[in-house]
Amino acid sequence: MTDFDFDHWCELACREPARYYRERDRVISEFIDAHPAEEAERLRELQAHVDATRALAGVPLKATRQLLGLIEDRLEAMRDRLLELQRETEQLSRSLKQGPHK
Template sequence: MADFDFDHWRRLAEQDPEAYFRARRSAIERFIGTHPANEARRLREMQGYIDCVRLSAGTPMNALLTVSKLMEEHLAALGEQSVALREATERLDAAVAHLDRLERIL
């Protein structure tokens, strides 16, 4: 993202919306194309969802809010899964430690 020129994209969108959307689609496809096939498929599905949200949102702000909410929900789910994984790891560590103590006794 370091080479992303926001002003260039803004000017293109203002001056030639058709060219903007062609260039946008091309940039998205180039990015997706850098990923393995299984990831590329998921990225295309996600982009399709984002495009549908953009079309149905009515305004760019509504689209932003909808996509942001989706990201927030996914991050919350990842956080919950992280907590569950940490708890399972702690239980596994305790079980392994218990087995080690039993082996020393026997």
């Protein structure tokens, strides 16, 4: 998506909102469909969640805050998993250095 023209999309949203949303949905679908099936399904679920959050929030700022909260939660979960993996890796490394137990 290196050819994204922000000004074009802003103008389209202001002048032709219905067309903007149709085009937005088309571009998002094309992006998702370009991924393997399993990954595409997760992306569709994520997009549905984003769309629902935006609709329920009512105003863009509230939606942005809620979506940022979701991202923060996911990043914290990833950090926790990474720390757990590092602890297990260190424990395995120590076990391997000690050699077989008798």
